[in-house]
Amino acid sequence: MMDTKIQAFFADKQDLLSEILERYPDYGQRSAVMPLLRAVQDAERHVSELRIKEIADILGISATAVKGVMSFYSTYHEQPVGKYHIQICSTLSCSLAGSDEMYDYLANELDLVNGETDKDGQFSLQKVECLGSCTTAPVLQINDDYYENVGKKRCKHLVDSMRENKLEKPWRERKGDHEGAEKAKPLQKTALKGVS
């Protein structure tokens, strides 16, 4: 039975709910399990058993089936992750570029080990597999954003800014320019010469 003290997540989000459900045909309503899980994860930083049950009831499937989908993806969490969920790529390129040292540094600095969240719910530290940005190794993913070419100095800078709740927007690395996101350059005629 649902705990009446905690309001159902989608109770006051009927518009969102119907928008999600309308994406799928009647016979495929269960496909909505992914966006529903995502909505809960984004808002609550985890998907609790209560929410699993709520999603199952919405879709008319068993909680086990929802849990099966949820547990397949490493991006859904059973326990709340911190406000800053730091994911360190630990696959080959990043590892060669020093992600292990970065992990040691962060683990020391934040007093956390892989998979842990601190008491205040500020930081979570997690080693993840390839983030697909090998050219800019080592890479950190903080919540949904990539921070590339993270050396010790930048790492320290990031930690400090997160501690002050002033995390900068991610930069893009090409020519040492870390002023905002990288903009697409207009096509230049000279570049096309060789192609034609």
Added chain:
Amino acid sequence: MKVKVNGIELELAPGTSAIDAVFAAGSDVPYFCSHEYMSPVGSCRMCLAKIGAPRKDRATGNWVLDEETGEPQIFWFPNPMATCTTAIMEGMVIETEAEEAVKAQRGMVEMTLINHPLDCPICDKGGACELQDRAYEYGEGISRFEFDKRHQEKHHQLSELITLDRERCIHCKRCIRFFEEVPGDEVLDFIERGGHTYIATVEEGLESNFTGNITDLCPVGALLDRTSRFKGRNWEYEHTITSSLDDASGSAIVLDSRTGRLERIKAELNTQVNKLWIDDSTRFGYEYVNSSERIKTPLIRKGDNLEAASWQEVSEFIADKLAKLAQKEAAIVLRADSTLEEGYAAKNLAKILETGQIDHYPRQLASVIPNNSASLNDLASSDAIFVIGDVSQNVPIVDLRIKDALKGVAPPEMFEHGVPIADLRLKERMIRKKEILTVAAPYNVDLMRHAGQAHIYEANSEEAIFKALTKIANGEDSSVAAMSNEQAEALVKRLNEANNAIIIYDGFSLASPAAAIAARNFANAVGAKEIILGQMANSYGLEAIQVLPSHERYGYAEIMQGSAKALIISELNPANNSQYAQNLKELELLVVHSIFENETTALADVVLPAKSGYEKQGTIVNLEGRLLEVNAAPIDAGQAQDFEFLAASIIAALGKEGKEDLASLAHKAIRKQFGVDSKKLDPEGDLKPLKPRANNKAKLHIQSTNIGNALIVPTMLRLEYIDKNPHLLAERGAAKLTMNSIDADANGLKNAEIVSLDVAGIKRSFSVQIKDSVPAGLWLIPALPEQAIGLLELDRASLKKELEPA
């Protein structure tokens, strides 16, 4: 379609899977995930073969020919293919013995064994394990994997009935697919992924009536039956194939016994009845036969005590007493799961005793045999089904066969090697045609979750509903209780227009002959076949051979109310009813044939040890009218005997033996009545359409009581034995008294509170279950064999609280 398997040419129907082509050619290929009656998914990658096919030229539409031979050129698929998910094509060539195929199969065995513990010597599956066999047949024998195996939980209790060893699991997904595809209860799933994958449920326990089947279909020793765990090795068991007497389906089962004890029940294939599935009551409800409390010798009353005696001694005692009676003074009552042979024996004994007071119970007023009977395979291919009653509790297998129909896939054609191993018509998460199923019942029944239309009607309005629907079918205006006019008209139209419409009803409709007639009339009006759910395994057979009171005069109720001076009763406990106990005390002779001591044996002059349904040899008729063989497993039951032996002993002691013994009389009578040789029955049973008995005119107008505040409802559990089935009891709990929260509040009752209650004379104990889907004012009480289902007036003042919930 022509295909070639390992050089053998075959002609097979389109849609056949490559794995079935391989088996049809008499070859073999290993597999773990494919399973008869479930969708092929190709998850174990074990059934690999080298496969190729000819190709047509797009421009000309002609076969591309091999330049050397002039034959169509075979284009080989670049990789070995899983034969279970590959459909055959014209001219396909399948090679399971090609070098690539053999190498791939060996590789897969090695890979599957990477994380599988080699604890076969202590594994319950050892000796009957698909992985063990296949590794032996197709494996290399050595492994290149030199690291630690994955370690996971070895004793994860999924429920009181099933234990999961997560290390042994090879992720074939059979159990997960079973729950989704067969009963439609998605209670298991893979959690996590890759090497971390394990099987689990979030729900409490496994909420399904069919959980035990996953222990049969697990290809390794990961899912194990807790009732038999660590009890014996597979090669030590005596395997007895028989028909279950647990319910009216007569499902095929295998009894695994050892050193005189029944240690395990598994499902057996009967393509016509239960396919490969059985419900949990059929599987786990056997432990009582091994109970130390069983009566093992005949007992005779000496003063206040019952003392052990021999069959000879007690037979002579009984004969003496019976000889002193006038005709019509003796009565015989059998339980409705007695075999045909026992039924004939009872009839012969009644004839010798010159009495018409003979009956079987539980039995309803109306005939349980339909006029136009549908088989279970008819049901599985039906395109319009109307259920009125509770199928899932009455005969759970019928519930599963209805779910087959919802998939819209007719029972498969058989191959010489049996049921198709991979039926490509079956898919995971098929869209179910719910709209073909309408379910109506006096309370919320399980099948309603799967129905297009579900209606909860006021108890005892079956007659009115059938009559109103018949009127609509005949083009008259009428309104049907609990249905809107559109719904009723749509239902009638659907049944009318269907090619294979089926109406299913149960004891609620049989409780009054008028309702049963109305049901039959409605079936005729819409041209539907019928399935009637009898309360017990041989309700059909015993009625067909007329183990019935002459002229419907002195039946079970009248006998218990004192119409006889002597009573021989088999496996029923009428003295649990205080209204009958006094009459039973006054009998000149009470002979009780029973497995356990109970209120009735306490009053008996003679108690005779009875055989359980697993120890008898005989024949039953299931709810389709199918004659099925019942075989005896070697179980140590002391001097227990069936009713045929009991009757023969008494007849011998009376000195009334005829030229032929009862067994050969029964054999002849079955041949005469059903036209089959009961010693040479088809292993899947012989279907013999039966005719219903005529309604007794005197009783035609008897209505089951129209008022009542409680409904005796069918239950798949055998409550008379549940106390002696510890595992099933632990999982299912004590008998439930189910009511609406309004009633619970009015009586100050809480969920799981233990109460006692006088149910029309029978003092019973229940655990309260509060369900708001039950109509307010109606209490639901699961049936005992001494109480046929239907409405009754309960003295609610007799309710006593025994134990507060923990």
